[in-house]
Amino acid sequence: MIECKNINKSFNGKQILKNVSAQFEKGKTNLIIGASGTGKSVLLKTLVGLVHPDSGAVLYDERDFTQANKDEKQVIRREIGMLFQGGALFDSKTVEQNVMFPLDMLSNMSKSEKTDRVNFCLQRVGLDQAAKLMPSEISGGMAKRVGIARAIVLNSKYLYCDEPNSGLDPQTSIRIDNLIQEITHEYDITTVVVTHDMNSMLEIGENIIFMFKGEKIWEGTKDNILETDVKDLQDFIFASKLIRDMKN
Numbered sequence: 550m551i552e553c554k555n556i557n558k559s560f561n562g563k564q565i566l567k568n569v570s571a572q573f574e575k576g577k578t579n580l581i582i583g584a585s586g587t588g589k590s591v592l593l594k595t596l597v598g599l600v601h602p603d604s605g606a607v608l609y610d611e612r613d614f615t616q617a618n619k620d621e622k623q624v625i626r627r628e629i630g631m632l633f634q635g636g637a638l639f640d641s642k643t644v645e646q647n648v649m650f651p652l653d654m655l656s657n658m659s660k661s662e663k664t665d666r667v668n669f670c671l672q673r674v675g676l677d678q679a680a681k682l683m684p685s686e687i688s689g690g691m692a693k694r695v696g697i698a699r700a701i702v703l704n705s706k707y708l709y710c711d712e713p714n715s716g717l718d719p720q721t722s723i724r725i726d727n728l729i730q731e732i733t734h735e736y737d738i739t740t741v742v743v744t745h746d747m748n749s750m751l752e753i754g755e756n757i758i759f760m761f762k763g764e765k766i767w768e769g770t771k772d773n774i775l776e777t778d779v780k781d782l783q784d785f786i787f788a789s790k791l792i793r794d795m796k797n
């Protein structure tokens with residue numbers, strides 16, 4: 550489980566995160582949702598240690614990440630997989646080399662062990678046939694799958710996905726969402742997905758927090774979000790005609 554407790558963060562005197570507390574559960578797809586500019590990315594960066602909070606704590610299975618020393622932070626960082634928004638693949642490396650990169654940097658595995666692990670992960674995301682292709686030769690959805698394979702290659706305990714559906718068509722988005730959820734369940738990972746995609750929310754939102762102007766103002770699941778009586782959340786959800794129609 551990842552926990553954040555009473556996180557506050559200001560930039561240039563403007564408070565961006567206001568006393569945010571949340572629990573992201575193990576073996577579940579935990580979603581952070583909210584409109585643009587509400588602090589989702591700043592919260593995500595705080596969770597992974599790229600932003601240091603003014604006050605509050607981030608805990609990884611009860612290990613205090615905020616107060617940890619350099620070595621302790623390094624241990625936790627190695628347990629974190631990250632799926633970046635654009636896929637963030639290295640253009641000059643093949644699919645296989647991209648997935649192998651974290652193993653090259655952070656593991657002591659032999660060449661054949663690394664190859665086995667990469668093959669396993671590529672197979673898991675359905676891309677074993679694409680191992681020798683360059684990023685320029687694959688589609689956006691495939692690039693996201695390579696990103697997922699790379700994020701789990703080190704046997705991550707925690708998986709962060711930043712807008713995993715950006716730039717994808719609805720069908721491919723659902724496939725990516727389902728893959729993220731399957732992997733979360735299969736390997737019992739604590740997964741945190743930042744999204745404003747309504748379909749994702751209703752497909753994989755096993756635990757959802759709603760951010761509004763820097764505050765967490767609602768938490769729940771895909772099963773009760775449409776019944777919310779929180780006005781700002783209603784405005785956010787029902788801005789989409791499709792969702793309005795589904796409710797009626």
Ligand SMILES: Nc1ncnc2c1ncn2[C@@H]1O[C@H](COP(=O)(O)OP(=O)(O)OP(=O)(O)O)[C@@H](O)[C@H]1O
Pocket residue numbers: 560561565583584585586587588589590591592745
């Ligand atoms: N390093 C920074 N310095 C100053 N202000 C920042 C910094 N990072 C973020 N902000 C501000 O914090 C606010 C929240 O930004 P954030 O990127 O977290 O929003 P978001 O909810 O992720 O939006 P989006 O969905 O558009 O990505 C914005 O007003 C942004 O300008």
